[in-house]
Amino acid sequence: MQHRTIKPEQTVTNASLYAEHVKIYPQRIWGRFRVIKWSALGLLLGIYYLAPWLRWDRGLGRPDQALLVDMPNRRAYFFWIEIWPQEVYYLAGLLILGAIGLFLATSLLGRVWCGFTCPQTVWTDLFLQVERWIEGDRNARMKLDQEPFSLRKAWLKSTKHLAWLVIAAATGGAWVMYFNDAPTLVRDLFTFKATLTQVGFIGLFTATTYLLAGWAREQVCIYMCPWPRFQGAMLDEHSLIVTYEAWRGEPRGKKKAKETEKLGDCVDCNLCFNVCPTGVDIRNGPQLACIGCGLCVDACNSIMGKLDRPLELITYDSLSNSAARAVGKPTKFKFIRTRTIIYAIGLVLVTAGMLFSLSTRATMDVTVQADRSPLFVKLGDGEIQDGYTLKISNKNPQPMEYRVAVEGIEGLSIKIIGADPQSVKVAGDSVGTFRLLVKAPRESLKRKQTDITIHAANITTGEESQHGAIFSGPEPDND
Numbered sequence: 001m002q003h004r005t006i007k008p009e010q011t012v013t014n015a016s017l018y019a020e021h022v023k024i025y026p027q028r029i030w031g032r033f034r035v036i037k038w039s040a041l042g043l044l045l046g047i048y049y050l051a052p053w054l055r056w057d058r059g060l061g062r063p064d065q066a067l068l069v070d071m072p073n074r075r076a077y078f079f080w081i082e083i084w085p086q087e088v089y090y091l092a093g094l095l096i097l098g099a100i101g102l103f104l105a106t107s108l109l110g111r112v113w114c115g116f117t118c119p120q121t122v123w124t125d126l127f128l129q130v131e132r133w134i135e136g137d138r139n140a141r142m143k144l145d146q147e148p149f150s151l152r153k154a155w156l157k158s159t160k161h162l163a164w165l166v167i168a169a170a171t172g173g174a175w176v177m178y179f180n181d182a183p184t185l186v187r188d189l190f191t192f193k194a195t196l197t198q199v200g201f202i203g204l205f206t207a208t209t210y211l212l213a214g215w216a217r218e219q220v221c222i223y224m225c226p227w228p229r230f231q232g233a234m235l236d237e238h239s240l241i242v243t244y245e246a247w248r249g250e251p252r253g254k255k256k257a258k259e260t261e262k263l264g265d266c267v268d269c270n271l272c273f274n275v276c277p278t279g280v281d282i283r284n285g286p287q288l289a290c291i292g293c294g295l296c297v298d299a300c301n302s303i304m305g306k307l308d309r310p311l312e313l314i315t316y317d318s319l320s321n322s323a324a325r326a327v328g329k330p331t332k333f334k335f336i337r338t339r340t341i342i343y344a345i346g347l348v349l350v351t352a353g354m355l356f357s358l359s360t361r362a363t364m365d366v367t368v369q370a371d372r373s374p375l376f377v378k379l380g381d382g383e384i385q386d387g388y389t390l391k392i393s394n395k396n397p398q399p400m401e402y403r404v405a406v407e408g409i410e411g412l413s414i415k416i417i418g419a420d421p422q423s424v425k426v427a428g429d430s431v432g433t434f435r436l437l438v439k440a441p442r443e444s445l446k447r448k449q450t451d452i453t454i455h456a457a458n459i460t461t462g463e464e465s466q467h468g469a470i471f472s473g474p475e476p477d478n479d
Contacts, residue, residue, distance in 0.1 A: 024277070024278070029298050030298065033297055034298050048171075062397065069178055086365065090357075107239055107343060111228075111241070113227075115294065120221065123209060124213045138274060168206045168207070168214075173202050221278055242296060245313055250264045266313060267303065272299045273296075277291070296314050297314050301313075364393060364395060366466060367467055369388065370386065370388050379439070384473045388436040389434075391431055394426040399427050403422050404455065406438055406455070407455070409440045440473070
């Protein structure tokens with residue numbers, strides 16, 4: 001017998017750095033986690049598709065869509081809340097709330113976000129169900145893919161992809177509705193009056209939904225999403241996760257219920273693997289690809305029930321409880337821990353800060369920009385004049401009048417082109433832009449640049465706002 005020697009350099013050259021993709025065919029299963037997933041899917045999709053159609057009366061001439069990001073007019077509406085561009089910090093606050101909430105949920109319940117509420121999970125679940133309706137369950141789909149081309153196969157495949165595209169188009173259209181009035185957008189689409197921008201974004205989100213939920217599927221969770229890489233930092237032995245109780249299931253093997261050989265409860269049916277949407281065998285322990293959806297728990301419980309064996313061989317519990325059961329100790333849920341307390345406090349503080357900011361937010365704002373060229377003008381009577389662009393934001397739906405004053409230099413005077421400084425009118429829900437001229441006596445200027453403060457007060461409500469500025473002049477020793 002001859003032996004062929006493989007050189008080390010050949011091994012390195014021929015070895016692949018990437019595992020070949022193996023298509024996953026998740027099998028249908030029913031149980032409490034499947035019910036939870038269907039409930040979450042129905043609720044979240046209902047909110048996503050229907051929310052743009054909710055109406056909210058804001059008065060004449062203002063948008064009546066409850067949830068709307070009005071890009072042309074630079075406003076964001078959330079029911080009774082109206083966000084202006086300079087209040088983008090509220091978006092940052094929402095992102096911080098979402099992050100801390102996700103940390104808290106993960107430390108308590110494991111990857112509950114990934115398994116039940118992540119958009120990738122929700123739409124992939126929907127696409128998989130459509131695939132089952134058209135092509136059948138796991139075995140039928142595997143058989144269909146292995147069959148040679150035929151009219152039946154072409155019909156089933158084309159029908160599936162057409163259904164996916166319809167769902168994807170509805171998803172893309174719904175997303176664009178959050179940035180446009182929903183009824184108007186639908187009417188414009190059907191009458192071919194929609195803008196190229198609207199159609200382009202609908203096409204973009206249609207393509208991404210079709211690609212990610214229909215083709216990429218578990219690849220997004222395993223390779224593209226960063227969350228699995230660092231979610232372990234939020235977990236500890238008391239976090240609830242999907243886990244296999246090896247102390248009870250091993251050694252696994254196929255046997256009848258009355259056989260007496262010493263095997264564990266696991267009969268190696270592989271149903272837990274077959275139902276997994278990411279192709280994980282949970283019996284190998286916690287893994288990055290496991291999204292914690294619990295379908296393997298439903299699968300295992302269905303087999304254990306048929307064999308009249310204790311349920312929860314695969315369970316949604318903490319590692320500490322699993323270890324306690326292995327040695328016959330009592331189990332307990334420890335939700336109040338140092339990390340959960342820190343996350344909860346952070347969540348409360350950020351929420352309180354956002355609510356306080358919203359409840360005390362001003363209905364007016366003043367900004368001032370000084371002229372750059374020239375910095376100042378020397379008038380014939382010796383006084384020095386600076387020019388500014390004054391902007392007053394009126395966040396009230398009604399028009400308001402404002403009184404403008406400037407302080408910081410003795411003897412200064414002001415003039416607003418086209419308006420009386422004692423009664424500056426600004427339309428409702430808009431920004432008034434005015435040309436402000438400030439004059440000061442030459443002898444009052446002790447240095448080249450002097451700090452001044454520009455005030456604006458709402459004549460009706462008394463609310464005030466101010467903005468600092470610089471008054472520029474010549475060197476003190478200049479004439």
